C-alpha cells in the first residue's frame with residue numbers, strides 16, 4: 002500500500018512578500034501603491050446593492066472590459082479580464098504554451114513564471130540577464146515555445162526599448178510573446194502600438210500597482226481577437242465566474258479617473274527619484290529602475306543584514322535569496338514620509354556597521 006502523501010502534488014510554490022498585520026509598520030515589500038485609489042471607487046462602493054449579490058456576476062465582466070477597451074482605444078474583443086494579472090497570466094500559460102518546446106523567460110524576473118511553468122508542466126529555459134542585469138534581445142531570437150518577460154523587468158526595474166520588443170515579436174511570429182506591463186505606468190514605453198502589427202503579442206496589466214487596487218484583484222490582457230478568444234476558452238474550461246460583481250464595478254469606475262491616476266503616478270515618480278538620490282549618497286548602488294520600486298545593494302553591508310535590521314525596526318522591504326541578486330534589496334516606493342523613515346533607519350544601520 003502507498004501512503005496518503007503519494008497522492009499529493011510536489012511543487013515549490015511562489016512565496017509572496019509578507020503582509021504583516023501590525024499597523025505600526027512601514028510596508029515597502031510588495032510594490033503596492035501607498036496612496037488610496039480614486040474617490041470614484043468609494044462612490045461606486047456606496048452604490049453597490051448587496052441584494053443583487055444573490056446573482057452570479059457577468060462571466061464576461063463586460064462593464065469592465067468595455068471601460069478598459071475604451072481607455073486604450075481598443076475593442077472589448079481585445080480585452081480579457083481576470084482576478085489580478087496573476088490569474089490572467091496563469092490562463093495565458095495554459096492557453097498558449099502547449100507546443101512541447103521550452104518557453105523562454107529571464108533568469109532574474111517575476112518568480113511566478115517558473116512556478117506556473119512547473120505547475121502546468123511546461124518546459125522552460127531561463128535566459129541570463131547580462132552583467133548589468135539587462136534583458137538581451139538577441140537571446141530571444143531562436144527557436145522556442147513562447148516568451149514572457151515583464152517590461153520594466155522585476156525586480157530590477159530596468160526597461161527594454163520598443164525596438165527590441167518589436168524584434169522579439171517579429172522573429173517569433175510562430176509563438177505567443179507576452180509582455181507583462183505590471184509597472185509600465187511608472188516608466189518605459191508600452192508595447193500597445195505593436196498589437197495591431199503582431200497577432201502573436203499579448204500585453205498584461207494590473208490594477209494592483211499604478212491603480213492602487215491590489216486588494217480588489219483586477220488584471221487584464223490586451224491582444225488581437227484570436228488570442229483573447231483562446232483565453233476565454235481556457236477560463237471557461239476552469240472557472241467561468243472569476244471576478245466578483247463588486248470588482249467589475251469598482252474596476253470600471255477606476256478607469257474613468259485619469260486625472261487622479263496621473264497625479265498619483267507623478268507623486269510616486271518624484272519620490273522614487275529623490276529616494277534614489279539619497280540612497281546613492283549613502284553608498285548604495287541602484288539599477289536604473291523606472292518602476293515603483295528601487296533595487297539596491299551596498300558594498301559595506303550585506304543585503305540580508307540590511308533586510309533583517311530594517312525588519313527589527315518594522316520596516317519591511319523584499320530580499321530574494323537567489324543567485325546573482327542575493328546582495329540586493331527591493332524597496333517599494335512609498336510616501337515621502339515613509340522614504341524619510343527608511344533613509345533614517347539605513348543611515349543608522351550603516352553607522353552601526355562602522
Ligand SMILES: *Cc1c(COP(=O)(O)O)cnc(C)c1O
Nearest residue numbers: 085086087111151183207209220
Ligand atoms: C505584481 C505583479 C504581477 C501580479 O499582479 P496582480 O495583478 O496583483 O496579480 C504580475 N507581474 C508582475 C511582474 C508583477 O510585479
